[in-house]
Amino acid sequence: MNLLPIIEHFSNYTPLDDLEIIELRSKISEKKVKRRQFILQEGDVCKHISFVVDGCLKMYKVDNKGSEHNLQFSIENGWIADLGSFYSGKQSELYIEALEQSTILQIKHVDMIYLYTNYPKFDRIFRVLIENAFIKIQKRVLQNISSTAEERYLDFLNNYPNLFNRISNVQIASYIGVTPEFLSKIRKNITTK
Amino acid sequence: MNLLPIIEHFSNYTPLDDLEIIELRSKISEKKVKRRQFILQEGDVCKHISFVVDGCLKMYKVDNKGSEHNLQFSIENGWIADLGSFYSGKQSELYIEALEQSTILQIKHVDMIYLYTNYPKFDRIFRVLIENAFIKIQKRVLQNISSTAEERYLDFLNNYPNLFNRISNVQIASYIGVTPEFLSKIRKNITTK
DNA sequence: CGCGACGTTGATTTGCCTCAACGATTGTGG
């Protein structure tokens, strides 16, 4: 199991000392998931947070009409979990599914609490991580209530330049909140400018 | 200056000891703001995070057509700041304005860093605070991309039962992302059911 | 090979916006 990616990831925020690395290693388990495999399904409790070493996953909700709505993608060096379910222990309404064959590192809830309790540095690191995630998602809310679908699409391309050529337009449409048909029309309209 | 509300607020997460309270006290300044007064304007850097002791404030963006889009309301025991600007030191694109006469407690950026650095408990508290905020806003994103305006309005009423009778429908419309005229039609439609 | 996901196009419908107007309420200055 190669922990280098996650240790380097943490070091971007605060370097870990040897003991913290040892403890971290003992709490992490590696998982390989195939394309279309789920690591969370509606009704389950989200028991892990997952760090993506390699690959791509999506988290989404299925509405009462059966349509999927993508909340988040995560690729290399990203995190993915339904934090609401993870911390409350309640059933999740979300799915997390691999879009590519992926390698992830998982930490269980109890182990996360253990790390927080005994090594305050993890409080620090995850405070900063989640602050950054919060700032990003706040911009997305602002976009959703103030921009047209075309603007949201162009912003998606700018904000996720490493993502748009890895996933289908169906996935992008679901993320920006339009139908695939309408996204196709948006794309046509852009290229004819 | 009455720090009781904020100390009790923190104690919901982790009790503070005497030294932490003393340090906190020395870093907090109280501010009274009148209705329609700004504590942040576009182009300014967000230099404080603010805890609302009493009153109500909104944070919003003005788009290129001059329309306002409400990102957040904060009332008693809530926080408000443009975290992106606060941590990056870059100019904000947002406004924070009082909807009622309010009393707030403010912490400056340097003091926040001081507290984080010297008292890890604040890392813990704000990690949990921001996690909860993140979970809430993620639900909002999901709603925005998957629900009709009527559903978003009803959810707003459910999620903010103490707020809807304190602010105008114009403010609610701006929060859920519709025009005031259309919200009026939604409300009419609901009452005739 | 055959099936299912994908991307596209067109016709039609619907949700929501824009603009304009109005009375009711609130706030404010003289």
Next chain:
DNA sequence: CCACAATCGTTGAGGCAAATCAACGTCGCG
């Protein structure tokens, strides 16, 4: 305390953005 302005909530007519439904060719994969 009154007069006036500003904001609010509502209604209606018309228009546009995006959804829905249906159809079709293409591609990748089992």
